[in-house]
Amino acid sequence: MRKINTDVLIVGTGVAGLYCALNLNRKYHVTMLSKKSADECNTYLAQGGISVCLNKFDVDSFMNDTMNAGMQLNDKDAVKTLVLESMENIDLLDRLGVPFNKINNGFVYTKEGGHEKNRIVHCDDITGKEVFNTLYSIVKSLPNVEILENAEMFDLNLVNNLCLGGYSIYEKEILYIVAKITLIASGGVGGLFKNSTNQPCLTGDGIGMVNRESIKVSSMEHIQFHPTALLTDKSSSKRRFLISEALRGEGALLHNSEGERFVDELLPRNVVAAAIFKEIGKTGSPCVYLDISHKGRENIRKRFPKIYFQCLEYGIDIAKDRIPVAPSQHYLMGGISVDLFGRTGANNLYAAGECACTGVHGGNRLASNSLLECLVFSRRAASDMMKSITSVGEAYKDYISDKVFSIEDGHEVSRKNRLEVIRMIKEVRKDLENELVDC
Numbered sequence: 001m002r003k004i005n006t007d008v009l010i011v012g013t014g015v016a017g018l019y020c021a022l023n024l025n026r027k028y029h030v031t032m033l034s035k036k037s038a039d040e041c042n043t044y045l046a047q048g049g050i051s052v053c054l055n056k057f058d059v060d061s062f063m064n065d066t067m068n069a070g071m072q073l074n075d076k077d078a079v080k081t082l083v084l085e086s087m088e089n090i091d092l093l094d095r096l097g098v099p100f101n102k103i104n105n106g107f108v109y110t111k112e113g114g115h116e117k118n119r120i121v122h123c124d125d126i127t128g129k130e131v132f133n134t135l136y137s138i139v140k141s142l143p144n145v146e147i148l149e150n151a152e153m154f155d156l157n158l159v160n161n162l163c164l165g166g167y168s169i170y171e172k173e174i175l176y177i178v179a180k181i182t183l184i185a186s187g188g189v190g191g192l193f194k195n196s197t198n199q200p201c202l203t204g205d206g207i208g209m210v211n212r213e214s215i216k217v218s219s220m221e222h223i224q225f226h227p228t229a230l231l232t233d234k235s236s237s238k239r240r241f242l243i244s245e246a247l248r249g250e251g252a253l254l255h256n257s258e259g260e261r262f263v264d265e266l267l268p269r270n271v272v273a274a275a276i277f278k279e280i281g282k283t284g285s286p287c288v289y290l291d292i293s294h295k296g297r298e299n300i301r302k303r304f305p306k307i308y309f310q311c312l313e314y315g316i317d318i319a320k321d322r323i324p325v326a327p328s329q330h331y332l333m334g335g336i337s338v339d340l341f342g343r344t345g346a347n348n349l350y351a352a353g354e355c356a357c358t359g360v361h362g363g364n365r366l367a368s369n370s371l372l373e374c375l376v377f378s379r380r381a382a383s384d385m386m387k388s389i390t391s392v393g394e395a396y397k398d399y400i401s402d403k404v405f406s407i408e409d410g411h412e413v414s415r416k417n418r419l420e421v422i423r424m425i426k427e428v429r430k431d432l433e434n435e436l437v438d439c
Helices: 015-022 056-069 076-084 086-096 127-141 205-212 245-249 269-283 297-303 305-313 370-391 394-398 407-428 430-435
Strands: 002-011 030-033 145-148 151-159 162-170 173-184 223-230 253-255 288-291 323-332 335-337 349-351
Touching: 002 015, 002 162, 002 370, 015 030, 015 127, 015 370, 030 151, 030 173, 056 076, 076 086, 076 370, 086 127, 086 370, 127 145, 127 370, 151 173, 151 205, 151 407, 162 407, 173 205, 173 370, 173 394, 173 407, 205 335, 205 349, 205 407, 223 245, 223 269, 269 288, 269 323, 297 305, 349 370, 407 430
Parallel strands: 002 030, 002 173, 030 145, 173 349
Antiparallel strands: 151 162, 162 173, 223 323, 253 288, 288 323
């Protein structure tokens, strides 16, 4: 094992991890780990956009939309924080250079399912990719930040409930990373499902690590299925291509195999997904169909270039053809229990992003609230981390762990993390047993 010392260890290079690093004081050395390449994160795949509170008159409406989508199971304080701090974070992204769609120097706002108003900013239909590229280019250039790709974190280093970093497999050796502060931003659980819109490498590793240490994890029963993932003979790979909610926000219609509409397309995701499952069961068809052809080829190509050209690769011209879609696992509302500053049940251990559970989403996430959650709560975590870091003296660097891992040990512990998450899901969602992979 090779020991390295750092001030802050961040596990994950999606928007939560990158934005946290960006908001830390430059005097702190930050080590970031990415399980695969840095862009193999769900942030990179996000299409639709980012919700934002339009003004003080929109606060109640935005909160109500979030609570209603979440089946009123949300933590109201978390929702209020999300809404009130949304615009300042979007403004910061704008100043950093994220190329949001604009008109007359103002944001273009679109609407998605569950929203009362047009309040979603976007970058065509590749919002996540543009946000990632902007943040990654900035963070990578910071002299205090080191990003290690293909570095899989598999275990925490806890000393009397104080987290002092952890262990990672990196370049055929074990890294023993001793850190004053650790942030888990390792993403969701889609890689544990047979059909998911997520990156396959996202297998709940951070959640499994934390739960094995008896640190609180909550709401693992709340797993969202996106209503409209592409379903074709060519799309049978593990990761299903997402057909963004934004299409329905711009007027796309859902039809069953008989060409009949069967649901209000702008209802929350869980409602639309349930209606599609019901329709599929009733008709015996493997899918339903999404139709946006009435919007015209030029409008479609301009607004949804990624989806337009991706579907063409599958032999579907969405300017004239209906899009075959079916629900697919998409998002975890549960995860590592944290407060409004990302603090977990262990000292100096934080979590943010999809692996964390603030309670902001309740039982079902409102469309385009995921990137916003990452921004708001990772920034809050960064502010608190800079306070907590002063409580750890320089003696931490001399700490010697009694754990010794070989590469084989590391892979086995990683497998145990995945099995732990699968066990947790099966325990609370027996209906999903057949949807999960074998590890």
